[in-house]
Amino acid sequence: MRHRWISVLICAAVSAAATTACGTGGASQTADGNTELTIATFNEFGYEELFKEYEAAHPDVKITQRKTGQGQPHHQNLFTKLGAGSGLADIEGVEEGYLSQVMSKASQFNDLKEIGPKIEDGRWLDWKTQAMTTKDGKLIGYGTDIGPLAMCYRKDLFAQAGLPSDPEGVKALFATWDSYFAAGDQFVAKVPGVAWFDSAAQVYNAMHNQLETGYYDKSDKLVVDTNSDIKSNWTAVTGAVAKGQSARLGAFSNEWNTGFKLGKFATKTCPSWMLGVVETQAGPENKDKWAVTDAFPNGGGNWGGSYLSVPKQSKNAKKAAELAAWLTAPEQQIKAFKAKGTFPSQTKALEAPELLEQTNAYFGGVKAGELFATQAKKIKAAQYKGPADGQIQETVFSPALQSVEQGKNADEAWTTAVEGAKKAAK
Amino acid sequence: MTATLSKVDRGRAQEARPRPPRRYRLSNLDTKVSPYLFVAPFFVLFGAIGLFPLLYTAYVSLFDWEVGADEPLFIGLENYRTLFEDDQFWNALFNTFSIFLLSSAPQIVVAVLIAALLNANLRARTGWRMGVLLPYVASLVALTIIFGNLFGPQYGLVNDVLGIIGIDPIDWQASTFGSHVAIASMVNWRWTGYNALIILAAMQAIPRDVYEAALVDGASALRQFFSITLPMLKPTLIFVIITTTIGGLQIFTEPKLFEPSGGSGGGTEHQYQTVVLYLYQSAFQGLDLGYASAIAWVLFMIVIAVAALNFFITRRAVR
Numbered sequence: 001m002r003h004r005w006i007s008v009l010i011c012a013a014v015s016a017a018a019t020t021a022c023g024t025g026g027a028s029q030t031a032d033g034n035t036e037l038t039i040a041t042f043n044e045f046g047y048e049e050l051f052k053e054y055e056a057a058h059p060d061v062k063i064t065q066r067k068t069g070q071g072q073p074h075h076q077n078l079f080t081k082l083g084a085g086s087g088l089a090d091i092e093g094v095e096e097g098y099l100s101q102v103m104s105k106a107s108q109f110n111d112l113k114e115i116g117p118k119i120e121d122g123r124w125l126d127w128k129t130q131a132m133t134t135k136d137g138k139l140i141g142y143g144t145d146i147g148p149l150a151m152c153y154r155k156d157l158f159a160q161a162g163l164p165s166d167p168e169g170v171k172a173l174f175a176t177w178d179s180y181f182a183a184g185d186q187f188v189a190k191v192p193g194v195a196w197f198d199s200a201a202q203v204y205n206a207m208h209n210q211l212e213t214g215y216y217d218k219s220d221k222l223v224v225d226t227n228s229d230i231k232s233n234w235t236a237v238t239g240a241v242a243k244g245q246s247a248r249l250g251a252f253s254n255e256w257n258t259g260f261k262l263g264k265f266a267t268k269t270c271p272s273w274m275l276g277v278v279e280t281q282a283g284p285e286n287k288d289k290w291a292v293t294d295a296f297p298n299g300g301g302n303w304g305g306s307y308l309s310v311p312k313q314s315k316n317a318k319k320a321a322e323l324a325a326w327l328t329a330p331e332q333q334i335k336a337f338k339a340k341g342t343f344p345s346q347t348k349a350l351e352a353p354e355l356l357e358q359t360n361a362y363f364g365g366v367k368a369g370e371l372f373a374t375q376a377k378k379i380k381a382a383q384y385k386g387p388a389d390g391q392i393q394e395t396v397f398s399p400a401l402q403s404v405e406q407g408k409n410a411d412e413a414w415t416t417a418v419e420g421a422k423k424a425a426k
Numbered sequence: 427m428t429a430t431l432s433k434v435d436r437g438r439a440q441e442a443r444p445r446p447p448r449r450y451r452l453s454n455l456d457t458k459v460s461p462y463l464f465v466a467p468f469f470v471l472f473g474a475i476g477l478f479p480l481l482y483t484a485y486v487s488l489f490d491w492e493v494g495a496d497e498p499l500f501i502g503l504e505n506y507r508t509l510f511e512d513d514q515f516w517n518a519l520f521n522t523f524s525i526f527l528l529s530s531a532p533q534i535v536v537a538v539l540i541a542a543l544l545n546a547n548l549r550a551r552t553g554w555r556m557g558v559l560l561p562y563v564a565s566l567v568a569l570t571i572i573f574g575n576l577f578g579p580q581y582g583l584v585n586d587v588l589g590i591i592g593i594d595p596i597d598w599q600a601s602t603f604g605s606h607v608a609i610a611s612m613v614n615w616r617w618t619g620y621n622a623l624i625i626l627a628a629m630q631a632i633p634r635d636v637y638e639a640a641l642v643d644g645a646s647a648l649r650q651f652f653s654i655t656l657p658m659l660k661p662t663l664i665f666v667i668i669t670t671t672i673g674g675l676q677i678f679t680e681p682k683l684f685e686p687s688g689g690s691g692g693g694t695e696h697q698y699q700t701v702v703l704y705l706y707q708s709a710f711q712g713l714d715l716g717y718a719s720a721i722a723w724v725l726f727m728i729v730i731a732v733a734a735l736n737f738f739i740t741r742r743a744v745r
Contacts, residue, residue: 072688076710083493101713253686254574258581395691395711403694406600416695424712 033060035319040066040089042074045144045306046340050332054323061319071095082108086313090320094141094307099131100389102140102309110310111138116321123330128345131382132307135218141307142328145342147271148376149206149301152278152292152363157266161190167293167366174295177207177236180267184245187266195247195265200237200405201398202251206269206301207233208393209383215393215421216386224392224421231414237401238410248405257281263289269296271303272343272372279362292363294371300378305345343372350376388425396420480726487719493709498716505720515721517696518704519728521606525681525700526674528610529617534666536614537621538659542651544622545629555626558619570612570683577608577684599686605698612680617673621666628662629655664740668733675729678702701725 041047051063066089068074075098081087082105094102102109124143132141151174158165163173163183173183184196197203208214211229216222224230240246247265249256259265260281268278270292278290308324310317326332330348337344338354349355350373358369400417404410487505491498509515544555561569576583577598585595598608632655640650656663681698682690690707692699699707701721709718 079493079713248580250687252688254571255578255580255582255686258578262581391711395689395707398687399689399691399694403600406597406694408695 034062035060035316036062036064037091037316037320037323038064038066038089039091039093039308039320039323040068040074040078041093042068042071042095044340044342045093046336046338046342047327049339050327050335054326061323063323071097075101078102079105081313082311088311088313090310090314090316091308091324092311093144094309096131096147096302096305096307097390097394100385100387101391103132103134103385104387106134106138106140108312109140110312110314110317110321111140112142112310112321112324113137113139115310115318116142117325119325122347123328124345125347125350125376125379127302127379127382128305131385132309141309142324143345144306144308144328144333145304145336146302146345146376147273147304147343148372148379149296149303150270150272150292150294150371150375151296152268152270152274152290154263154266154289155291156289157191157194157263158187161187161266163187165291167291170293171295174293174297177297180297181236181240181245184240184267185243188244191266194263196240196245197267197269198247198249198256198259198265199251200241200246200401202269203240204233204237204397204401205393206296206303207237207298208397209301209303210298211383212381214383214385215389215425216384218384220386222386222421222425225418234401234410234414234417238404238413241401241405242410246405248402250402261286269301269303272368273304273341275360275363275368276341287362288364290363292360292366292368292371294374296375296378299380300375302376302379305343343376345376386425388421391424392421396424483719483722486715487717487723489716491714491716491719493713493715501716505717506724508717509720509724514696514699514704515701518692518699518701521602521681521692521696521698522675522677522700522702524603524606525609525613525677525698526671528606529613529677530667530670530674533614533618533621534663534670537618537625537666538656538663540618540622541625541629542655544626555623558622560619561616562620564616566616566679567683569616570680573608573612573615573680574684574686599684599693600697602697605684605693609677609680609684609698612684613674613677617670621670624666625659625662628659632658660740664737667736667740671733671736672729675725675732676702678706682706701728 039047039051047065051065055061055063068077074093075095078088078092078094078098079101125146128143128146129139132143133139151170153165153170155165158170163186164170173179187196188194208230211227211233213223213227213229215224215227215230241248247259249259249264260278261283263282263286268274270278275292282290308328310320310324314320328346330344330346330352333342333344333346333349334352334354336342337349344350344355355369355373356367358367359365360368397417400413400420403416404413488500488502489498490501490504540558544551544558548554579585579595579597579599582598584598589595596604598604636654636658637650640654645653677700681692681700681703684698685692690699690703690711692703696704702725705718705721705725708714708721712718
C-alpha cells in the first residue's frame, strides 16, 4: 500500500495519453528487406508450430509473437495503445468478452474484407462472424476459437436426488430454463447442503446471451429497463436463489474452487474449455462423478473464444491480414486444437475427424469434440453488443446478482443494477 | 548595469575585446554551471516522474478523455462537479477512512508497546527484533491472498474458529464493517512490526541519564514511559503517523485482491471499494482517464489535508 500507487497509476495514465507510449512501435522491414510481422496473443492460441510453417512457406516474412499470460492485461494493453496511437502488434488477439469495447473502437481496426485476401464463403459459423461485423458491414476480426455451451452435472448427486443421471435422460431437465429451475427445486429438496448451480451470475449470463436483444438495441440505445426479457431472466434467477438453488460461489474465486472439491453444487454451465477447469478444481477424487451432455436450456450458447484483428496502426496491414487469414483457416485451426485444445470456429474444422474423435477421460470418456460441435451448431445468432455491454455485465449485473445471494432484496438490487447500467453507459 | 555607464575613450578603437582563452572560459563555466549539474539528477527525475505527471494529471482532469477516443473534449471542471455528486465516490471515501482508522490507530498504539517491550532487556534481543519485521518481508500479494482465504465467507478459517467459540459466521465479503476489519487486519499484520522498529530506534536514541534522573526522583516505570519516552518520541511519531496516513489513504492492493472474482468494484455493492480502487476502476475498466485524474487530484488534496491535520494534532497532543 505504501508503494505510491497513485504515481504509478498516473504514470500509466500519462503514458497512455501521450503520443510517445512505452511500446516499441509498429514493426517494419528488417535489415535484409524482409517483412517482420508481430502478433500479440494471450493464454494459449496454439500457434507456435504454425508460425514456423508459415515462415518456411514465406521466406520474406519473419513472425514475432508477443505472448501475455492472461487475457486481462493483454486487453488493457490493447486499449491503452489504441489510445496512444502506436505500439500495437500487427495482429492483435481479441477475446469475446471484450468484444463490445473493441466494436466501439472499430474505426481503429482495418476492414479485413477490404485489405485481406479473398476468403471462401461460410468459413466460420455465421454467428461468430456476425459478432465481429460492424453495423456498416466491416469485418474487423477473423474468428479463431469458440466456447460452445453444454451442461455439466454431477451424476452421483442427481441419482441421490432421484433424478435421471444418464446423458440422454437428463436432456429433458435441461430443455428450457423453466425445466432447469424446476429440476433444481426438486434437487435441493432431496439433497440437503448441496446447491443446484454455482452462482446466479453464471446462469444469468448464459440466459442473457440467448436473448435476441441484450442491454442495447441496434441503435446503441440502452434498453435495460424497457427490455422485459432482461427483467424476467432476473426474476427467474433471483427466484431460484431465494429457493436455495445457488451455492453463492463467485466464479473463479478460491471458494468456488473449494466448492468443486467438496461437491457443493450439482450443475455447471459448461463451455468447451470448462471441462479442463472442472477437472483441475474437482480433482482426481471426483473423477467419474462429473458428466457432460449435449443439451443446454433454450438451445445453445457461447462463452469465450477469440478473434485476430489488424489495427490501423500496423504498417504491414496487408501482409498481416494474409497471415491472420491463413492462421484462421480450418486446416490450421485444427492443428491449434490438437496443440492446445482451442475449439475451432470454422465449419469445416467442426467436421474434421480429429475433432469428432476427441474424448475426455475425466468425464467418463465422453466424445467431447463431437458433443461441443453439436452444441456450436445450435447457436442461432449473435446478440448485438452495445458500447458498454461488457462492463454492464461484469461490473454491474454480476455484482448485483451476487448481492442478492448475500441477502439483499431482489427488487432493490434490480434498481441498483439499472442505475449502474445507466451510469456505465454514460 | 553597463548600459548606464557612458563610454570612456581609452585611446583605442572600439574593437571587440579579445575573448578570454578557452581554458579560462571553461573553468569559469565550471564554477557557474557544474553545481547545477550536480543537483540536476534529482530535479530532472523529480520533474519527469513527480512533477510532470502531477501537473499533467491536473490537465487531463479537465477533459472528457476516454482511452482510445479520437478527440478529448475540454469540459473544464465538469469532472469535479460530477465527482462531488457521485455517491460511489463518497462511499469510497468513507470506506477509505474507515479502513484507515481501523488500521492506523491500533497499529501505532501496538507498535509503541511492542517497541517498549523490545527495548527491555530480553534474551535473544536481535532475534525478537528481526522477528517483528518478518510480516513486512513477506510478499504483499501472497499475504493478501492468504488473508482472503482466511476470511472466506463460507469455507474460511476465521469463521470456523468463530464457530467453535459460538459466534455466528460473518460474511466478510457482504458486510461493510466485516470487510473493513478483514482488510485492516491485513494492513496491521504487515505494518505494525515495521513501525515498531522505527519507534524502537528512536527510543534507543533517548539519553539514558534522563531515565536515571527520573529513577532518582522516584518515578515509576509507567510514569517514565508517559513523561519521558512518549514526549521524546514526538518527532518519530509524527513521521510514522504521516507515512501511515499517506499509505492508509492510498490503500489499493488489499481491497483489490480481497475481491474473490478479481474485479475492481470492491465488493458486490462497493462495501470495501477505496478511493484508489475507484480511481483504478474508472481509468482501466471504465477507460475514463479524465474522471480518474480528477479522483487522483481530489485524493491528493485530501492526503495533504489529513497529513497536515495529523501533524498539528500530534504536535499538540504529545508534549
